[in-house]
Amino acid sequence: MDKKSFKTVLFVIFTVIISLATAQEKGKAETPVIPYDPELEDWVSVDGFVDVENQEYPNSFFDPITGITIHWGYDDSLLYIALSAKGMGWMAIGLGSPKMDKSNIFIGYYTDDSTNLENHIGVGWSHKPVSGANLLEDWEIDYDDETNEMVIEFTYPLNWAGLKGTAITELKPGQSYSLILARNPKNPSFKAKHAKKSSYTFTLAPKPEPTPADSTEKKK
Helix, strand or coil, X not given: CCHHHHHHHHHHHHHHHHHHHHHHHHHCCCCCEECECCCHHHHCCCCCCCCCXXXXXXXXXXXXXXXXXXXXXXXXXXXXXEEEEECCEEEEEEECCCCCCCCEEEEEEXXXXXXXXXXXXXXXXXXXXXXXXXXXXXXXXXXXXXXXXXXEEEXXXXXXXXXXXXXXXXXXXXXXXXXXXXXXXXXXXXXXXXXXXXXXXXXXXXXXXXXXXHHHHHHC
């Protein structure tokens, strides 16, 4: 093999390696993280508006498939979640399962006449409202005509052991769980099929280790 041919072969091999590495990197699914903040109650206002400029939520994650952005965080007892997307209709987030079945689902809609957010449980290829106590601590849905953005905002306990039919019954710091997202921007009916859906694995960030100063304060 002459020098020119050898260089050509090396170039082809190098190009293939780069292409495979790039494809592998693109194929990696992002793992969203829900950060811990013990003072979220003071930061988050459940009003149907996400104050991005003042960092109302400690982290956010954009899903290009559904067009939903998740803003979230957690404290010692509650999840703080806001979903935002263009258009009206309905959108939903499910926790605990990579598919609808056994997911703890939060599905809400906005129309010019009404809004609603419900806690559902995935059953097979469908879902049904949670029976008994409603664990939604607080919620609000709003729509901005100027930006064409709909926002669903709510708080919910980290532990929902009282619900039947869910894949998991609580979220523990440092652990990873399945997440589903779904969206129908044209029809507000919960019976209307989603136009887009996606699934991810997310992690509940570990709580920071207490400092010696924290331990001293607790003893007083």
